[in-house]
Amino acid sequence: MAHIAQIWRHPIKAHGREPMVNARVETGRGLPFDRQWAIAHEAAKLGASEDGWHSCRNFSRGASAPLLQAMRSSFDLATNTLTLTHPGKPGLTVNPDLAADQARLIDWLADFTPQGRPAPKSVVRADNAMTDSQTVSLSLLNLASNAAVGEKLGREISPLRWRSNLLVAGLAPWAERDWVGKNIRIGSAEFLIRKEITRCRMTEANPDTGLRDADTLGALRDGWGIQEMSVHAVVVKGGDIAVDDEIEVL
Known part of the structure; x- marks a missing residue:
């Protein structure tokens, strides 16, 4: 079966993953806190959006920055903090909704962008989930x-x-x-x-x-x-x- x-x-x-044992899902929504945030790059064109969704072309992704694939994450709902780890550098814990922590996160991510690719610029929070579709x-x-x-x-x-x-x-x-x-x-x-x-x-x-x-x-x-x-x-x-x-x- x-x-x-x-x-x-x-x-x-595109920045980290974590396992879950169970979840409650809601009609028309993604897995809770899946793709809740995305990292817009310097070339992003984020115009008006009725539902808060934007094309994946506006965000840093493993298609152009493969080192991102090795990132892991752990989200703490109680504190709204996210811990990111990577085999290439020390980890980082941030609240992705706080401006000061967003700046720390963007700085931490800079090393993962290959030369010639648009660098990470800002953190975008999705109304639902920033899925590719x-x-x-x-x-x-x-x-x-x-x-x-x-x-x-x-x-x-x-x-x-x-x-x-x-x-x-x-x-x-x-x-x-x-x-x-x-x-x-x-x-x-x-x-x-x-x-x-x-x-x-x-x-x-x-x-x-x-x-x-x-x-x-x-x-x-x-x-x-x-x-x-x-x-x-x-x-x-x-x-x-x-x-x-x-x-x-x-």
């Missing part, structure tokens, strides 16, 4: 599909490369692609599987080192003629989800 093996959130878009969702990854990509590459690869929220075990490879357009139930919540997720070069970077060491996009293209991996899951009925919850296709 397909079930949730892991739950991950990424409080700052304007229709806010959780991302669901089939661990068997990740293993199939690893087999194509001739090595095991971490599923954390794909920065998904829900990691699913118990499925055949690529079975999640058949869920597009269908609803699923996890715990007491229900989701619409809206579409597949087109991937970028961030997935080439190792989540332990931040170094590009696997041609994930080439493996998808050569093996299956696609650039998609995992699917968007839009919350259509709020509820509680947890690791080990079974998944029912409705």
Whole structure:
């Protein structure tokens, strides 16, 4: 039976990740505190936005700064503080909503930007979640599909490369692609599987080192003629989800 093996959130878009055991999700919203903040770069064009969402092109991301992939995070809800760690430098704890801490964070992030790329400039808080798609969702990854990509590459690869929220075990490879357009139930919540997720070069970077060491996009293209991996899951009925919850296709 397909079930949730892991739950991950990424409080700052493309900057760190942390595991969760359970969560309460709400209709039309992302995983709590997932992509709650994003780091706008010097070339960002953040115009007026009715829903507070902005294109990923405005933010620092692992596609252009692969070292970000190795960042980890830990969010403390009680104090609204976020601790970021990286193998390349000492960690940092900040409140991402305080101006003084935002300045400290931007300074701490400067070393991760390759020469010639726009440097981080400011912290942006999302009204909902600053996901890549304007229709806010959780991302669901089939661990068997990740293993199939690893087999194509001739090595095991971490599923954390794909920065998904829900990691699913118990499925055949690529079975999640058949869920597009269908609803699923996890715990007491229900989701619409809206579409597949087109991937970028961030997935080439190792989540332990931040170094590009696997041609994930080439493996998808050569093996299956696609650039998609995992699917968007839009919350259509709020509820509680947890690791080990079974998944029912409705």
